[in-house]
Amino acid sequence: MVKGVGLTDPSPSPPGSVLVRKYGGSSLAGIDRIQAVAKDIRRARDQGHQVVVVVSAMGKTTDDLAELARRTNPSPPRRELDMLLSVGERITMSLLSMALAAEGCPAISFTGSQCGIITDNSHNDARILEVKGDRVREALADGFTVVVAGFQGVSREREITTLGRGGSDTTAVALAAALQAVRCEILKDVDGVMSADPRLVPDAHRHENLSWDEMRQIASSGCGVVHIRAVEYAAVHQVPLTVRSSFHDGPGTTIGTTAVVDSPGQFFDAHDPAQPPAPCRREVRYRPLVMNVDRNLTRIRLTTDDDQLGRRWRDLLLGRIDPAGMVTEWLDSGEGFRWEVLARRSTLDGLREALEAVADPDNGTMIWQDDLACISLTGGRPDSWLEVQRHVSDLLRDFECPVWRMRADGSALRILVTGDLPPNLPKQLHAALLPA
Numbered sequence: 001m002v003k004g005v006g007l008t009d010p011s012p013s014p015p016g017s018v019l020v021r022k023y024g025g026s027s028l029a030g031i032d033r034i035q036a037v038a039k040d041i042r043r044a045r046d047q048g049h050q051v052v053v054v055v056s057a058m059g060k061t062t063d064d065l066a067e068l069a070r071r072t073n074p075s076p077p078r079r080e081l082d083m084l085l086s087v088g089e090r091i092t093m094s095l096l097s098m099a100l101a102a103e104g105c106p107a108i109s110f111t112g113s114q115c116g117i118i119t120d121n122s123h124n125d126a127r128i129l130e131v132k133g134d135r136v137r138e139a140l141a142d143g144f145t146v147v148v149a150g151f152q153g154v155s156r157e158r159e160i161t162t163l164g165r166g167g168s169d170t171t172a173v174a175l176a177a178a179l180q181a182v183r184c185e186i187l188k189d190v191d192g193v194m195s196a197d198p199r200l201v202p203d204a205h206r207h208e209n210l211s212w213d214e215m216r217q218i219a220s221s222g223c224g225v226v227h228i229r230a231v232e233y234a235a236v237h238q239v240p241l242t243v244r245s246s247f248h249d250g251p252g253t254t255i256g257t258t259a260v261v262d263s264p265g266q267f268f269d270a271h272d273p274a275q276p277p278a279p280c281r282r283e284v285r286y287r288p289l290v291m292n293v294d295r296n297l298t299r300i301r302l303t304t305d306d307d308q309l310g311r312r313w314r315d316l317l318l319g320r321i322d323p324a325g326m327v328t329e330w331l332d333s334g335e336g337f338r339w340e341v342l343a344r345r346s347t348l349d350g351l352r353e354a355l356e357a358v359a360d361p362d363n364g365t366m367i368w369q370d371d372l373a374c375i376s377l378t379g380g381r382p383d384s385w386l387e388v389q390r391h392v393s394d395l396l397r398d399f400e401c402p403v404w405r406m407r408a409d410g411s412a413l414r415i416l417v418t419g420d421l422p423p424n425l426p427k428q429l430h431a432a433l434l435p436a
Ligand code: ASP
Pocket: 024, 025, 056, 057, 062, 063, 088, 150, 151, 164, 165, 166, 167, 168, 169
């Protein structure tokens, strides 16, 4: 598998059909990559597709822009942050159009606003309300390949908005739905939806097909392969997705294209009727789809019986916390406020000081705990979480992992570990719980 070598179309579709492809930032990290992507797109066009390409910002551009903003003002006005962050994707879209022109493939780039991606007015975390797409349809009809800046739209008040970190996937799915594309392809620096990160677990396997519901469970656990909103949008609008590598022409993972049959063994023990049923212990029925490892997490727990303090904390959190940085959250409040979150440390800059500034030591407590690691096991519905807990606790004891807490929240099991993770733990757990 050679870097930058052209892709063949893994599942051919009728000539003239619209194909939406989305390329992530690491697939577009430099000019050489942009040129390689232009070649791939030209090839898809030569196969007879009308191609719409949705692009992310190059490499770490969005992080760099956010950092510039933070250095200028620790709490930048959300509207201005959108004006700044939306620029990242505009750089890529224009460069890719230029690279396509150099390939002899007439192309035109549009911002989200120019495509008529209409959102609500929630700056930095807007939701798509409607996709008009007229200019895209006209440009396709005129023979252009269309390049669209992902992650952004325009509100009815004509303000530029962004869709939250990772939002380009949603742009692509929404355009695919509006244009009735044959499918939406999400091209990444991974081979598809994997059972675990292959850098941590060399035995990780690729899922060939997943239902929208399975993918929704995976995405909602914080596993970053496809943004959760994009998956939800695809499920509602029945957009078939393919997740595959932009670096080679492997088949990737298709989502939602096959009849929704949950893989055998996940919810029941399927067996060949010609064979006697294998003895099956209940606890080993649990087969999660994906294991995800997050390091450098912080746990924040806020507790108060004072409604006013609870409200002040909540308003501050709503203004400051980036939903994309949260791994999981618990809320328990009636009178007073009990809230706990596990979030990526990198997204919490300045928050502790801000929470302390409004705190009242007599009326509330804040626990702030850094340096947690979390292993999430997602997908697969066990008969009983207690049973799973017994089984997984035994495994963890065998692997000498000092668990701090284990938590189940519907479709995911989270194992929280303080300090460093034992280096072999991801491999061992994967072999025990997610065999191919
Ligand atoms: N560039 C944005 C981000 O990094 C959007 C995206 O990549 O989907 O979050």
